Structure formats: structure tokens, C-alpha cells
Amino acid sequence: MRARGRDRTRDRDREPDADRPAPAAPRRRPWTGSVLxxxxxxxxxxxxxxAPILLVGGMLYLDDYRETLTQARLQALRTEADLIAAAVAEGSLTFEVHPETRSLVPGQVITPELASQIVRRLSELTGIRSRLFDLDGQLVTDSRRGPAGRFQVSPLPPLPEPDPMRDWVDEVMVTVSGALDRVYRLVMPRAELPPYTETANPVAADYQEVQAALAGRTMTGAVRRNTANDRVILSVAVPVQYFKQVVGALMVSSDDADIEGDVLALRLAILEIFAAILALTVLMSLYLSGTLVRPLTRLARATDRVRHAHGDHRDIPDYSRRRDELGELSAALIEMTAALSARMDAIERFAADVAHEIKNPLTSLRSAVETVARVTDPDQQRRLMSVILDDVERLNRLISDISDASRLDAELSRIQSEPVDLTRLLGALADVHATTASQRGITVRFVGPRDGRPLMVNGIDSRLGQVFQNLLANAISFSPDGGTVTLTAAREGRFIVARVDDSGPGLPPGKESAIFDRFYSQRPAGEKFGTHSGLGLSISRQIVESHRGAIRGETRTDGAGHVAGARFTVTLPARD
Incomplete structure (x- = not known):
């Protein structure tokens, strides 16, 4: 009910409940402070x-690239073989005198000395190995062997400039490349290559492509694996012809060192790019982790401090300036902590107020009970029993109002809001209270909107009815006999504004806000003490604010400045 007038000093201090055990919390791993x-x-x-590791892993699988290089190398070997074969045909054949024309004609025999010089010189220029076979399939010369095959000739690469760091990197890259090849071979085995065998006296029958060249055909090339050093040998054989006459076969061959070098160089370039991308990705990940992990950790530690703190602790880090989800989380935690702190303070104040309000009737009840046991006068006993009954009724009313106030928050958060027609609700309440007030000659009027349109809000009709029922009851109780209580409602912009005006003494000066405090009570003169708990206006404000509205009280005055009564204004958001 509405409270006016006198202030009450209440003891709001409450001893902490030290015996109550703290709720068990899940065990968390302590934060060490390092992002890593x-x-x-x-x-x-x-x-x-x-993603970059899988991408680079796929790029380092270069079998298709190796196959392309192999085909290109075979094509280059064929071109080189054609050039050397043409040179041999032009410069190393024997000539005979034609018996009739007495002119020189080439014979079908290759001069070994001339052929060896041509083959060796041209092979050294191109860096390949060339072997020349005659029509009988016998080896005429080999660019890797000296005269008469007395020693093996192998070109040596030039000595590189000493560079320990580069040598170490190359060694690591070769090791990594070999390891990758072994891994890829386990996942995707290569096709088996025919073996390559090096004999002391090779003949044309040892090589299929040489036999085809002696028959005047040129094969695309052969790819074999040298079992001695596990190197791949590429070879191409072409016929040596003079005026379309086959006089021998030239076989050129090379290993895959250049191909593997190109593959290794490409892998090195890919790994260098990957190393840069990896470093950038790690740095960006650490930066991202720092912008996420550190704020989250600070928020977690702050909420942990709030959970274990005794008293008012709201030191939640403020990241609202970030304008991202972490900023929203920080702002939400700050608001939640403030709301929880306010709720705890309200609970403590409420508990202190309840203890104080219950203590008064209990003290009176105890005194009456102790006195009635010593009194023998029947009239005094009846008066004491009447006091006891009044105190019991007061306690019952007080406990009922306290129970309603304590359940209000849970009910307001649980019940779904629905459209409420305030015009119909306020008209019905005015009719009900007009009947009661007519016994004292008080007139209760309801003035609705001029256009007759309903005033719709979102809310709980029973609780909104409780608010206006309390305001009307207060207005009637403070109005003098023959007075007037006016209930008006209208739409003002985006809000519905309802006012309850009475013709009573108005509000105590300076108490316009205090009257909404719990247990603050000031009743009209002559009203029986203890009939109201002082929670009516407090509950009304709680209901209105839960509907995102506002309630205020003020004293009305006439044109001459005299008090005309009190006015309570309730503002609620209109339903569109």
C-alpha cells in the first residue's frame, strides 16, 4: 500500500552466514599467463x-612434373641424337671408286677412328653419353670410353665455391626431398621400370631401341632404372643414314640427375615460400590468439574473483571499445555483474527489512502473551487477547505480502507477455472501486482516449491490474468523504500514460521517491494500525519497471497554489 509521512530508522546490517558452505565449483586448470x-x-x-600444410604437401608431390620433364628430356635426347648421327654419317664413312664413273661413292663401313672423335667431341658439348653400333650390332665407339675402350671417361662437375650454410641447406633439402619421395611411394607407388644393366661389351641386341634403329625405325625412347645406383637412365636410338641408307645406329643416354635437380629446385622454391607463409601464419595466429586468449583469460579470472569475493567487487575488464563479440561479452558481463550485485544488495536490504518488520509484531505478541499469563482480570485478558489476534493477523498479512514480493521476480520472468487492452482493464477496475467508494460518497471516474481506440500494451494483465487496483485503493483511502478519484488514460507518442488523481492531502514534501521504498508506511488518520504492510507501492514499481515502464508520484495544486490532492502517473510502452 502507499506509504506517506514518517521515516523509520531500520537496522540494515546483517551478519554474514559463515556456516553456509560455498557451492562446489568445477575444477579449472590454473592459467599460467603465457599465450603459448x-x-x-x-x-x-x-x-x-x-590448410597451408595440406596445400604444400600436395604441391610437393611432383610426379606429373617429373613425367613432363622426362618426356621433354627424351625429346631433347632425340634431337641431339639426330645431330650426332648426321655428323657421323657425313664425316666417318669410307669411300670407294665407282668402276664405271670413276667417282667416289660412300661405302657401308664406318671408320671407327673418325666416328669416335666426332661422337666424343659432340657428346662432351651436350653432356650426354653416346654409343655407336655398326650394321652387325657391334659397338663401334662409346663417348665415355677412351680409345679401344682402355679406360672410362666421366666428366666431372666444376668445383663449387665454398658455402657451408648453402651446403647445409642443400643437404637438408636433399634429405627432405628423399623422405618425401619415400612417403609418397608408400602412399602412391610408382610404376616399376625395367632394369638397366651395364655390360663390358654391349651389343645392339642388349637394347631394343638400338635394334629398332638398325631396322630404320626410331622409338620414342626407353626409361630404365640402374640397379647399381638406383638412378633412372633415359636413352634414345636413331639410325645413322647416308642418302636413306642405314649404315649404323647411334644410342644416346643420360641419367635423371638434371630432372631430379629441377624437381629439387622447385621443391626448394615451394618450401621457401611455405616457410614464409608458415612464419606469417604463426605470427598472425599468435596475434589472433593474443587478442582472444588474453581478454578471455582476464574476463575468466575477473568472474572467478567476483564469485569468490566477499563484498562489492565489479572489476570486470572493459573491452566494449573493441566493437566485436569480445566487447559485447565484456559489456554483458559488466552489466550482469552490476545486476547481480544490485540484486544481492536488494536481497540483503529486503532480508533486513523483513527481519525488522516481523520483529515489531513479534515483540508486541510476546509482551501480550507474557502479560496475559499474569493478569486475572477478565476484561484485561480479553483486551490482551484482542491485541494478540491483531498481531497474529498483522503477521499473517505481512508474511503474505512478503511472499508475494519474493515470488514476483520469478513470476514476471517466467510468464509470457501478451497484448493487454488497458482501456478495458482500467474501465473494469474503475467500475469495481466505484461501488465500494460510493459508501463514503466518493466518486470514481474513468476517462479514456477521445478517439475511442483501445490502448494496447504488452504485459501480464493480472499484474498490471494489481498495480492500478493498489493505486485506486490508496486514492480512495486518502480521499475525504464526498471526494473524487479520477482515472485517465491516453496515448502520448509511443507510450500509454495512465494517471490516478485523488482529492486527499497530497504527498509529504520531499518523500515523492521514498514512498516507493519497502515497508514505508503512512496511513490516513483514524485508520487502524497494522492493516497495511507498506509493500504495495514497492511491488507496483517492481511490476511497472519489469514492463519497461515507469511510475512516479507527485502532489497536485490548484491555481492558487493550494494542495488539490495526489497524482500517480504510470507510463508504459505502447504496442504497435
Whole structure:
């Protein structure tokens, strides 16, 4: 009910409940303060590194590139073989005198000395190995062997400039490349190559492509694997012809060192790019982790301090300036902590107020009970029993109002809001109270909107009815006999404004806000003490604010400045 007039001094101090055990909390891993020790950091790194690692792993699988280089190398070997074969045909054949024309004609015999010089010189220029076979399939010359095959000739690469760091990098890259090849071979085995065998006296029958060249055909090339050093040998054989007459076969061959060098160089370039991308990804991941992990950790530690703190602690880090989800989380935690702190303060004040209000009737009840046991006068006993009954009724009313106030928050948060027609609700309440007030000659009027349109709000009709029923009851109780209570409602912009005006003494000066405090009570003169708990206006304000509205009280005055009564104004958001 509405409270006016006198102030009450209440003891709001309450001893903490030290015997109540704290609720069990889940065990959390203590934070060590390092970003690198955060599990979230490692998850971010794993997610960010997975894509580039898989991409680079796929790029380092270069079998298609190796096959392209192999075909290109075979084509180059054929071109070189054609050039050397043409030179041999022009410069190393024997000539005979034609018996009739007495002119020189080439014979079908290759001069070994001339052929060896041509083959060796041209092979050294191109860096390949060339072997020349005659029509009988016998080896005429080999560019890797000296005269008469007495020693083996192998070109040596030039000595590189000493560079320990580069040598170490090359060694590491060769090792990595070999390891990758072994891994890829386990996953995707290569096709088996025919073996290549080096004999002391090779003949044309040892090589299929040489036999085809002696028959006047040129094969695309042969790819074999040298079992001695596990190198791949590429070879091409072409016929040596003079005026379309086959006089021998030239076989050129080379290993895959250049191809593997190109593959290794490409892998090195890919790995260098990958190293740069990896470093950038790690740095960006650490930066991202720092912008996420550190604020989250600070927020977690702050909420943990709030949970274990005794008293008012609201030191939640403020990241609202970030304008992202972390900023929203920080702002939400700050608002939640402030709301919880306010709720705890309200609960403590409410508990202190309840203890104080219940203590008064209990003290009176105890005194009456102790006195009635010693009194023998029947009239005094009846008066004491009447006091006891009044105190019991007062306690019952007080406990009922306290129970309603304590359940109000849970009910308002649980019940779904629905459209409420305030015009119909206020008209019905005015009719009900007009009947009661007519016994004292008080007139209760309701003035609705002029256009007759309904005033719709979102809310709980029973609780909104409780607010206006309390305001009307207060207005009637403070109005003198023959007075007037006016209830008006209208739409003002985006809000519905309802006013309750009475013709009573108005509000005590300076108490316009205090009258909404719990247990603040000031009743009209002559009203029986203890019939109201002082929670009516407090509950009304709680209901209105839960509907995103506002309630205020003020004293009305006439044109001459005299008090004309009190006015309570309720403002609620209109339903569109």
C-alpha cells in the first residue's frame, strides 16, 4: 500500500552466514599467463596451419612434373641424337671408286677412328653419353670410353665455391626431398621400370631401341632404372643414314640427375615460400590468439574473483571499445555483474527489512502473551487477547505480502507477455472501486482516449491490474468523504500514460521517491494500525519497471497554489 509521512530508522546490517558452505565449483586448470601455453592458442595454430600444410604437401608431390620433364628430356635426347648421327654419317664413312664413273661413292663401313672423335667431341658439348653400333650390332665407339675402350671417361662437375650454410641447406633439402619421395611411394607407388644393366661389351641386341634403329625405325625412347645406383637412365636410338641408307645406329643416354635437380629446385622454391607463409601464419595466429586468449583469460579470472569475493567487487575488464563479440561479452558481463550485485544488495536490504518488520509484531505478541499469563482480570485478558489476534493477523498479512514480493521476480520472468487492452482493464477496475467508494460518497471516474481506440500494451494483465487496483485503493483511502478519484488514460507518442488523481492531502514534501521504498508506511488518520504492510507501492514499481515502464508520484495544486490532492502517473510502452 502507499506509504506517506514518517521515516523509520531500520537496522540494515546483517551478519554474514559463515556456516553456509560455498557451492562446489568445477575444477579449472590454473592459467599460467603465457599465450603459448593456452590450449586455445594451439587450436588456432592447428586450424590455421592445416590448410597451408595440406596445400604444400600436395604441391610437393611432383610426379606429373617429373613425367613432363622426362618426356621433354627424351625429346631433347632425340634431337641431339639426330645431330650426332648426321655428323657421323657425313664425316666417318669410307669411300670407294665407282668402276664405271670413276667417282667416289660412300661405302657401308664406318671408320671407327673418325666416328669416335666426332661422337666424343659432340657428346662432351651436350653432356650426354653416346654409343655407336655398326650394321652387325657391334659397338663401334662409346663417348665415355677412351680409345679401344682402355679406360672410362666421366666428366666431372666444376668445383663449387665454398658455402657451408648453402651446403647445409642443400643437404637438408636433399634429405627432405628423399623422405618425401619415400612417403609418397608408400602412399602412391610408382610404376616399376625395367632394369638397366651395364655390360663390358654391349651389343645392339642388349637394347631394343638400338635394334629398332638398325631396322630404320626410331622409338620414342626407353626409361630404365640402374640397379647399381638406383638412378633412372633415359636413352634414345636413331639410325645413322647416308642418302636413306642405314649404315649404323647411334644410342644416346643420360641419367635423371638434371630432372631430379629441377624437381629439387622447385621443391626448394615451394618450401621457401611455405616457410614464409608458415612464419606469417604463426605470427598472425599468435596475434589472433593474443587478442582472444588474453581478454578471455582476464574476463575468466575477473568472474572467478567476483564469485569468490566477499563484498562489492565489479572489476570486470572493459573491452566494449573493441566493437566485436569480445566487447559485447565484456559489456554483458559488466552489466550482469552490476545486476547481480544490485540484486544481492536488494536481497540483503529486503532480508533486513523483513527481519525488522516481523520483529515489531513479534515483540508486541510476546509482551501480550507474557502479560496475559499474569493478569486475572477478565476484561484485561480479553483486551490482551484482542491485541494478540491483531498481531497474529498483522503477521499473517505481512508474511503474505512478503511472499508475494519474493515470488514476483520469478513470476514476471517466467510468464509470457501478451497484448493487454488497458482501456478495458482500467474501465473494469474503475467500475469495481466505484461501488465500494460510493459508501463514503466518493466518486470514481474513468476517462479514456477521445478517439475511442483501445490502448494496447504488452504485459501480464493480472499484474498490471494489481498495480492500478493498489493505486485506486490508496486514492480512495486518502480521499475525504464526498471526494473524487479520477482515472485517465491516453496515448502520448509511443507510450500509454495512465494517471490516478485523488482529492486527499497530497504527498509529504520531499518523500515523492521514498514512498516507493519497502515497508514505508503512512496511513490516513483514524485508520487502524497494522492493516497495511507498506509493500504495495514497492511491488507496483517492481511490476511497472519489469514492463519497461515507469511510475512516479507527485502532489497536485490548484491555481492558487493550494494542495488539490495526489497524482500517480504510470507510463508504459505502447504496442504497435
Amino acid at each position: 601455453r593456452s590450449r586455445l592458442t594451439w587450436r588456432i595454430l592447428a586450424v590455421n596451419l592445416l
